[in-house]
Amino acid sequence: MAYLIDKKEGILTFTINREEKRNAVNDEVMDGLKEVITYVKDHNDVRFLVITGAGEKSFCSGGDLSVFHALETEEQAFGMLSKMAGILYDLATLPVPTIALINGTAVGGGCEIATACDFRLVASHAKAGFIQGTLAITSGWGGGTYLFERGLRHDRALKMLVDAKPYDAQTLYEIGWAMRVYFEGTKEEALNDFIEHMSKIHPSVHQAYKEIELRKWRESNMYERVMEEVRTCAKLWESEAHHKAVNSFLTKAKK
Numbered sequence: 001m002a003y004l005i006d007k008k009e010g011i012l013t014f015t016i017n018r019e020e021k022r023n024a025v026n027d028e029v030m031d032g033l034k035e036v037i038t039y040v041k042d043h044n045d046v047r048f049l050v051i052t053g054a055g056e057k058s059f060c061s062g063g064d065l066s067v068f069h070a071l072e073t074e075e076q077a078f079g080m081l082s083k084m085a086g087i088l089y090d091l092a093t094l095p096v097p098t099i100a101l102i103n104g105t106a107v108g109g110g111c112e113i114a115t116a117c118d119f120r121l122v123a124s125h126a127k128a129g130f131i132q133g134t135l136a137i138t139s140g141w142g143g144g145t146y147l148f149e150r151g152l153r154h155d156r157a158l159k160m161l162v163d164a165k166p167y168d169a170q171t172l173y174e175i176g177w178a179m180r181v182y183f184e185g186t187k188e189e190a191l192n193d194f195i196e197h198m199s200k201i202h203p204s205v206h207q208a209y210k211e212i213e214l215r216k217w218r219e220s221n222m223y224e225r226v227m228e229e230v231r232t233c234a235k236l237w238e239s240e241a242h243h244k245a246v247n248s249f250l251t252k253a254k255k
């Protein structure tokens with residue numbers, strides 16, 4: 001199975017389970033993520049939604065290029081990008097705190113998933129970056145739009161996007177993208193430590209604080225802004241430069 005779902009004591013954990021592909025996102029992962037988000041929306045027994053990746057190497061390496069490389073035109077790319085952008089918008093607007101438990105490398109769309117979450121807990125060996133620029137595209141799942149909403153200094157957020165390279169955990173903490181870096185123990189221990197105090201607060205309080213942020217997003221047309229980001233990426237997607245870069249990654253991997 002491309003993903004695992006676990007629910008214990010109000011913590012719903014979604015694990016991308018494609019270690020051999022560095023937890024790249026395919027349609028099955030997208031559909032699984034949609035399923036858990038819908039569950040959280042429709043039930044009141046979830047206090048925290050946690051997203052993580054299987055193994056220690058990777059949180060998520062973004063879209064599965066071996067699958068999505070088949071999408072050639074702007075229109076075809078828009079279909080895939082807008083599907084995942086819609087899922088991440090639903091994730092970002094959930095009424096419960098969401099936590100990206102970053103157990104390893106988070107690049108491309110993986111960095112977007114993490115940025116759509118409220119909190120980013122990062123393993124000290126992990127790296128993260130919006131590497132889409134190296135493929136001659138921008139972020140296309142809304143991640144750029146979320147990054148500018150996450151309170152990082154504007155120059156740091158913009159640099160992270162235009163650098164298009166993975167940053168180490170210390171740098172991610174210094175620029176304000178990572179909330180905490182964990183150095184020892186398991187990721188589960190790091191998570192438990194992180195939510196210990198929050199768990200004691202009544203869920204209605206968490207919900208009320210999240211609503212404050214969501215009100216601001218609705219007023220500033222957040223959904224429309226995310227979809228504009230998707231359109232921009234879809235336009236770049238059909239360029240020769242993009243297809244050449246992806247082809248080069250896929251053929252390099254096979255050598």
Ligand SMILES: CC[C@@H](C(=O)O)C(=O)SCCNC(=O)CCNC(=O)[C@H](O)C(C)(C)COP(=O)(O)OP(=O)(O)OC[C@H]1O[C@@H](n2cnc3c(N)ncnc32)[C@H](O)[C@@H]1OP(=O)(O)O
Nearest residue numbers: 020021022024061062063064065066108109139140141253
């Ligand atoms: C499509 C949406 C778009 C968006 O809107 O954001 C994106 O997500 S674009 C970004 C797509 N992602 C990438 O470009 C990252 C590609 N991967 C890597 O750079 C590296 O794999 C890594 C994540 C830094 C890990 O490096 P390493 O540990 O050295 O592993 P390998 O490179 O050897 O990979 C092992 C294995 O996994 C396959 N793989 C990795 N990432 C992807 C991917 N995103 N899509 C498909 N396959 C991927 C890689 O090809 C290797 O496969 P095999 O050769 O068959 O073992």
